[in-house]
Amino acid sequence: MDKERAGIQSVEVGFALLEALTRSHGPLMLKDIAAAAGMSAAKAHRYLVSYQRLGLVVQDARSSRYDLGPAALKLGLASLSRLDAIRLAREQVPQFMEQIGHTMALAVWGNRGATLVHWEESPRQSITANLRLGDVMPLLSSATGRCFGAYLPREKTAQLLDEELHLAQRQKRTDLPHTQKAVDALFNVVREHRCARVVNILLPGIAAFCAPVFDSDGRLVMGIMTLGSVATFDAEWNGAIDTPLRAMAERLSSDLGWAAP
Template sequence: MKPPEERDFVRALTRGLDVILAFSHLRPSMTLSEVAEVVGLSRPTARRLLLTLEDAGFVKTDARRFSLTPRVLALGYAYLSSLDLAQVAQPHMDALVKLTGEGCAMAVLDDCDVVYVNRVPTHRITSLPLTTGTRLPAHATSMGQVLLADLTPDQLESYLTRADLPRLTARTLHSPHEIRSRMEQVRQHGWALVDQELEEGLRSISAPVMGAEGRTVAAVGMSTTVSSTTLERLRSEHVPHLVAAAAAISKDLGGRVAAERES
């Protein structure tokens, strides 16, 4: 007999969701064998899941390769519409972009990644395709570091146990010790700065958006390039505007905004 906590657990559903999440901009289409390998399933199981997803309208195939359909967007839209985060944040993000001339994004934490829930771009400054729904490793992004900094000690240790912590550039934090130290710094400052840890030549800053319970529910961030903005300008000019925008969004969400901290 299954343990009580597993009696209501539908493993096929989680495997189906794993199949959907296996597709990305790096893997927009895959063969049956590739899906099975990426998700860690047998070919027969992967085939049944793909055919089920195809029947439900989430996957399409040309008889050899499988890819997602636009219907998958409905899953993300259901989440976004329930949060109202994007709607509340939009005017503040628009104002921030107009004030600074830099692009702005909002993200939430999903396991070991940050997921973009809103974005106001200006011009493309990175090779990464950053759109709503984009997933990036939390440890290498300023928004991720803001979100990780709000985890409880036990939650942070659980994250450090699960996360792969890939070293994306020579500056990427890649050890639990480095990440714990950075998280303490982010808590003290009230914002995060990442200098070429996600991609060479790319800098970003982020601040927390607080919910009604006084915990971080999202992060708002701005990105720029090494050639266009110095670290000194980021800290002295952009950080105050970003922190103010995050505080305004928090206020609109009913969050308790902490007193402004000195950098």
């Protein structure tokens, strides 16, 4: 029994590499992963070779940087899908989509940002959107990101927000805020409407809404998002999509024990 409790030390040691990649906001060089895990580059490399074979890690052939692989994504999504809130929402998404008539998705806050964990494509409104499960949505240019940015504590979003602000400034994006004051105004609009919206910002020709879902303590647990072509998608506040989407989010929040203030 004591030996079983001791476990396998090499597994525990190697996991530090996966943790380093999990905490990172992007791919890392071997020396940086090794340093973060507190081991030599040679030792880290041996673990990473095995992790690549298992699909837990991938290496970019051009940059030589390492990142989490498809097997790690599957594990993460499987874990998230076991949360009651996610399961509850997934069960109701098909009927929501039938009511709205557009593709819908669910997102939660992961260690890299607002992450898509469920995707339900509408058979009636086919769109071209290069999005997939596990994608992390930007805070400023996506409806999903804006929803999380508006309702999460600032310390959770500060680093990502700072990075996106600098990027918007460098790219001279006129459709995105460049200052913290402008960001605050943007998030105030989200809170005012209890929903986030983007039109022709993240994806050309695509409009989207994302509404917040809260738990019994009033904490944001997920965003419920819908998107479609601007040609057929009603992007007006209090319109044919915004209104039922907010009602859906409030219903889910209520099922999770949330009481509207």
